[in-house]
Amino acid sequence: MNRRTVLGFAATSALAGLAGCIEGVKEHFGLQGVIPVEIQSEADETQNILLESRERESGRQSYEQSYSVTPGETVSAPHLDQTEQSFRVAKIENETEATVRAVSVTPDTDLVKILLYDDDLVVEVRRDDGEDEIADGEDGDGDGNETAGNGNQTDPDATGNETAANETDADE
Known part of the structure; x- marks a missing residue:
């Protein structure tokens, strides 16, 4: 040999x-594995945002970052842990949270992408099972799919349907 x-x-x-x-x-x-977080600005002005995450089981805050993103800039934020957690993005205007979006992050999440616009904020969660989640202002109530207090996410379809039903009733 x-x-x-x-x-x-x-x-x-x-x-x-x-x-x-x-x-x-x-x-x-x-x-544990990690989940990349990408922030992309499509806005004409600098956008200030706050990123927060809480573990589902313990409620412990596991992530908090704030950024000032200039127009056309793409930022790679520190990765999230690959665990069950509630992830929240708040757009800060005049030192208050103007727009808030909340999504669920699970171990099968591949990427969290945040898109910033002058008048909106979109959070997209891409999963390897194909069940992607998008939180944007399209549900009609302007609350960013977040409930107050417990950090749990509401069902975007249910919220949108309630709003649509109310608008339909008002037109009659």
């Missing part, structure tokens, strides 16, 4: 032996 064959066999054997250990090491030390 030549030296290359022996070294190749040794390397392959070592990698095969470690293959099962990697998941155990990740679990033991609490290492």
